[in-house]
Amino acid sequence: MSTPSGTEGARPGPGLDAVMSERRQLINLAYRLLGSLADAEDAVQETYARWYGLTPQQQQAIENPAAWLTTVASRICLNVLASARARRETYVGQWIPEPLPDPGEWPGGRPGPAADPADRVTLDESVSMAFLVVLESMTPAERVAFILHDVFGYPFAEVAGIVGRTPAACRQLASSARHRIRAAQPAAAPATGQAGIVRAFKQAWEAKDITALIGLLDPDATVIADGGGLATAALSPIEGAGQIARYLAGLARAAPGAVTFVERTVNGQPGLVAQLDGVTATVFAFEVAAGRISRIWAVRNPDKLRPWLTS
Numbered sequence: 184m185s186t187p188s189g190t191e192g193a194r195p196g197p198g199l200d201a202v203m204s205e206r207r208q209l210i211n212l213a214y215r216l217l218g219s220l221a222d223a224e225d226a227v228q229e230t231y232a233r234w235y236g237l238t239p240q241q242q243q244a245i246e247n248p249a250a251w252l253t254t255v256a257s258r259i260c261l262n263v264l265a266s267a268r269a270r271r272e273t274y275v276g277q278w279i280p281e282p283l284p285d286p287g288e289w290p291g292g293r294p295g296p297a298a299d300p301a302d303r304v305t306l307d308e309s310v311s312m313a314f315l316v317v318l319e320s321m322t323p324a325e326r327v328a329f330i331l332h333d334v335f336g337y338p339f340a341e342v343a344g345i346v347g348r349t350p351a352a353c354r355q356l357a358s359s360a361r362h363r364i365r366a367a368q369p370a371a372a373p374a375t376g377q378a379g380i381v382r383a384f385k386q387a388w389e390a391k392d393i394t395a396l397i398g399l400l401d402p403d404a405t406v407i408a409d410g411g412g413l414a415t416a417a418l419s420p421i422e423g424a425g426q427i428a429r430y431l432a433g434l435a436r437a438a439p440g441a442v443t444f445v446e447r448t449v450n451g452q453p454g455l456v457a458q459l460d461g462v463t464a465t466v467f468a469f470e471v472a473a474g475r476i477s478r479i480w481a482v483r484n485p486d487k488l489r490p491w492l493t494s
Contacts, residue, residue, distance in 0.1 A: 205249050217263055401473070442459050
């Protein structure tokens with residue numbers, strides 16, 4: 184095999200290795216900052232485009248490529264978050280973060296369309312749907328400061344350079360974000376206990392058993408659905424155990440026989456997937472507290488279900 188002139192025996196240098204090895208870390212960071220895998224991939228792609236837009240001399244002058252990439256990706260995400268607020272004012276219905284399957288549960292046992300193992304998001308408590316929803320209530324600066332410091336362990340001196348605030352201001356931003364998290368999230372149920380409740384919920388829903396559904400729901404439970412104008416979904420939250428149970432039973436009666444419910448891991452927590460003729464139509468994430476379901480998030484927007492679909 185011939186080699187282009189001047190590249191005989193050429194091998195990627197340590198700098199290139201260091202740059203490319205950061206891709207998964209950047210995807211993990213960007214997803215937590217943006218709540219969307221598609222937007223995270225775009226942000227990371229833009230980050231690499233800026234790196235390769237530098238001259239070789241400029242690249243060599245960067246002592247820590249990983250830190251440079253993190254800074255650039257975080258700033259891109261900060262800009263995206265600022266513009267997202269305006270975009271979501273015109274979003275049809277409720278906006279829910281994009282749900283992700285467990286890495287071992289990709290359809291067909293492999294990544295979804297155009298996905299790469301380096302794009303897999305590590306699932307932990309910092310990507311549970313309940314956690315991501317709270318992040319959506321934060322200002323862009325709060326979210327970036329909190330995620331960088333509390334989740335990824337960056338010192339406030341480095342966070343300050345990214346956010347454009349003083350270290351003291353970033354410390355206050357992170358503190359405010361922590362307060363939001365504590366105020367909004369009840370004590371999480373163990374995954375094993377939550378799985379049993381979700382399974383019982385599935386069985387009650389399939390049986391259209393309103394009494395059983397009410398017993399599994401917190402009296403003040405809420406269902407939030409996201410169709411994005413591309414799939415039918417409730418435009419406003421549905422509140423109260425009785426109203427939710429009747430609503431879900433009605434959906435079950437109206438649903439065609441080809442709809443099946445499958446227990447799946449959603450953002451690291453037990454969840455459900457509704458499939459129509461074997462194709463994912465809705466992903467359900469749950470918040471369970473004190474042995475009952477307090478929140479249900481139903482994502483129906485097909486643009487947010489890409490990781491759940493086979494190629």
